[in-house]
Amino acid sequence: xPNSLVRGVRRTGHRVIDSLWRLGVASRFFVLILLHSGTSFxxxxxxxxxxxxxxxxxxxxxxxxxxxxxxVLGMQGYDTLQRYGSEEALGVMVALSLVRELxxxxxxxxxxxxxxxxxxxxxxxxxxxxxxxxxxxxxVNPIAxxxxxxxxxxxxxxxLLAAMFSAMGVFGGYLVGVKLIGVDEGSFWSxxxxxxxxxxxxxxGIIKSFVxxxxxxxxxxxxxxxxxxxxxxxxxxxxxxVVTSSLAILALDFMLTAFMFRGEG
Amino acid sequence: MxxxxxxxxxxxxxxYGKRPILNGIxxxxxxxxxVAIMGGSGCGKTTLLRLIGGQIRPAxxxxxxxxxxxxxxxxDGLYHMRRRMGMLFQFGALFTDMSVFDNVAFQMREHTDLPxxxxxxxxxxxxxxxxxxxxxxxxxxxxxxxxxxRVALARAVALDPMLIMYDEPFAGLDPISLGVIGNLIRRxxxxxxxxxxxxxxxxHESLEIVDYVYFVSDGVIVAHGTPDEMRASDxxxxxxxxxxxxDGPVPFHYPASSYGSDLRLGVKNA
Numbered sequence: 201x202p203n204s205l206v207r208g209v210r211r212t213g214h215r216v217i218d219s220l221w222r223l224g225v226a227s228r229f230f231v232l233i234l235l236h237s238g239t240s241f242x243x244x245x246x247x248x249x250x251x252x253x254x255x256x257x258x259x260x261x262x263x264x265x266x267x268x269x270x271x272v273l274g275m276q277g278y279d280t281l282q283r284y285g286s287e288e289a290l291g292v293m294v295a296l297s298l299v300r301e302l303x304x305x306x307x308x309x310x311x312x313x314x315x316x317x318x319x320x321x322x323x324x325x326x327x328x329x330x331x332x333x334x335x336x337x338x339x340v341n342p343i344a345x346x347x348x349x350x351x352x353x354x355x356x357x358x359x360l361l362a363a364m365f366s367a368m369g370v371f372g373g374y375l376v377g378v379k380l381i382g383v384d385e386g387s388f389w390s391x392x393x394x395x396x397x398x399x400x401x402x403x404x405g406i407i408k409s410f411v412x413x414x415x416x417x418x419x420x421x422x423x424x425x426x427x428x429x430x431x432x433x434x435x436x437x438x439x440x441x442v443v444t445s446s447l448a449i450l451a452l453d454f455m456l457t458a459f460m461f462r463g464e465g
Numbered sequence: 466m467x468x469x470x471x472x473x474x475x476x477x478x479x480x481y482g483k484r485p486i487l488n489g490i491x492x493x494x495x496x497x498x499x500v501a502i503m504g505g506s507g508c509g510k511t512t513l514l515r516l517i518g519g520q521i522r523p524a525x526x527x528x529x530x531x532x533x534x535x536x537x538x539x540x541d542g543l544y545h546m547r548r549r550m551g552m553l554f555q556f557g558a559l560f561t562d563m564s565v566f567d568n569v570a571f572q573m574r575e576h577t578d579l580p581x582x583x584x585x586x587x588x589x590x591x592x593x594x595x596x597x598x599x600x601x602x603x604x605x606x607x608x609x610x611x612x613x614x615r616v617a618l619a620r621a622v623a624l625d626p627m628l629i630m631y632d633e634p635f636a637g638l639d640p641i642s643l644g645v646i647g648n649l650i651r652r653x654x655x656x657x658x659x660x661x662x663x664x665x666x667x668x669h670e671s672l673e674i675v676d677y678v679y680f681v682s683d684g685v686i687v688a689h690g691t692p693d694e695m696r697a698s699d700x701x702x703x704x705x706x707x708x709x710x711x712d713g714p715v716p717f718h719y720p721a722s723s724y725g726s727d728l729r730l731g732v733k734n735a
Contacts, residue, residue: 330558337518339547340575 226422229343233351233421236344246349247356254315254350254417255357259364261314262307266365269302270294270372277373278381290383291392294373295366299396299405300461303366305453308412310365311358312445316420319350320441323424324434332425347425351417358413359406366405404460411452416445470529471496471628471660472517477526478684479512486512488684489526499654499661501671503706504681510664511555513681514630517662518550519543530628548576551621551659555633557613559605565592565616566601572623591619594656595649611642615649622653628660629653635667643667647674668707672696680706682714 240246277293323346326332332342370392377383396402420441427437472494479487486509494500502510515521516528522536529535530546538546559568569588573579579587592598595615605613614634621629634646651674654661665671672678672692680688680695680703688695688703695703705713721727 326561329556329561330554331560333520334552334554334558334560336520337547337550337552338572338575339544340572341544345575 222426225426226418229422229425230418232343233348233418236341237348237352239344240349240352246345247352250350250353251357254319254353255361258311258314258357258361261310262361262365263368265306265310266298266303266368267372269306269365270298270369270374271376272372273297273302273369274373274376274381278377278383287377287383288387289391290373290377291370291388292395294377295370295392295396296401298366298369298373299401301453301457303369304362304405304409304412305449307362307365308358308409308416308449309446311354311361311413312416312420312449313442315354315357316416316441316445317438319354319417319420320424320427320438321434323347323350323421324427324429324437327425327427328429328431328434347421351421354417354420355410355413358416359409362405362409362412404456407460408453408456411456412449415448415452419445419448469495471531472662473527473529474513474516475527475529477516477523477528479509479516479521479523479525486684487523490681490684490686491526492679492686492689494660494662495677496660497654497658498676499651499663499674501663501665501675501678502681503664503666503668503671503678505666505706508681509684510666510681511632514552514632514662514664517628517630518547518552548572548624549626550628550630551624551626552630553614553617553621553632553634555636556610557605557617559608559613559617559620561605563605564601565597565603565605565608568605568616569620569623571620576624587623591623592616594622594653595619596645609642611638611645614638614642614646618646618649618653622657622659625657626659628662629657631661631663631665633665634663635665635670643670647671650674668709672707 273294274290277290278287281287281289281293323332326346332346335342335345374388378385378388423437423441423444424434427433470493474490474492477487477490478485490513502513504510512521516523517530517535519535519538527534527536531549533542533546535543535546559565560571563571566588569591570584573584573587577584589598589601592601595618597612597615597619600608600612600616605616608616618634629650631650634650635643638646647670650661650663653659663671663675672695675692677691678689678695679686682702688698688700690698695707698704698707702714704710711717
């Protein structure tokens, strides 16, 4: 009995120390990325190349999902609002839910599974095939050459993708609400314009997606860089990227929302 | 410490965690020579190369390259030294997102301010030396194993290094590529006036081209000498290795309890 107790305590302690240690390694990695970012800004073509693979290649999934989320919002929103006879507020509802929450969060979740997993797998395989070692032996720092450009590409593309997601969503809401169901077009747009505040809603949404971009890209890069150089190692790291960054997005969203919108009616 | 040696190991020990890999190794690599380090898989040969490149630190002892202690260098000094080293990794380690041309040009673009026209000439010269000038626009995924190894070789010598290290250059090659790579190692070394270290377990190919051989087993050097001395050696390990015998000082069986007791043949405590 005391023996198993000791073993239990020891195992718990082991896990705690391990995760703290990993967190420390991850933080150190994050600081290293920032320290070595100079090169990537001096050689912008490195970032631009990554912007294509993380940003542009994520466009289709982001735009299509945005359209469908907006259309569903239009249908569900109309169904609820017409019970209170205020269906012309549909535009406000669609726009606010997208710009404040769904745009940044859903776009970030999609980004984590589309671009984040790709980043982890790519870096993990580069490590497994000794490409990162080779780069080190050629006196080129892989964090400056490989990791930092991908980080900034992710951070730059995330807010843009979230904005496009929201725009597509508003368009989807318009298609369903105005064109299909027949809500008055004038009030749909004018009420939206009146109710959506640039500072309070749009800028806050952009800040959110920026934070999500930092979190997702940093997690994806770290998991790839830290992955054991085997097939199972890389596949495990890819899974962890999607799980960890999705949870991080939702937790960060809660915290940011609590700071940004408290006391709002 | 004589300046005739480009690389010197002085009583070097190394362990991964609690698993000892190297145990007091001393050896020297003279300038201009091609030296082979041989031994079975997993005996710490690659670790020796990583120590030279400064990717890991020895637990004990010193590794000297060109008179400088590698693990005493700061990051800048280390990177400066690595610019004068070329390394061929086991499976080439070509950058898979770049063409053959860009792979060879990589270091020139990173470390020099040469205009693109000069870089282009240099890259084509390096590719010509390994016979792959015509493959410049291919991607690494389009190359055969032997071609990838040759491109990696061209990349390793891109900046005319003083030291070229080869990690298992012969692994997994067909007999023709094997001979091609072997000859290239020798020719490039002599043409560049460089020094080469070849880590390998391919006895016949490497004994043809090298000047000196070190045999490593269980983290210590068990024999060393010229290829002819090694072929004639009657040390049991060298004999087993050179002639590829199944059993000898390196046992065929992984350590285990007795066969009889494993099969429960009724012999108690056998």
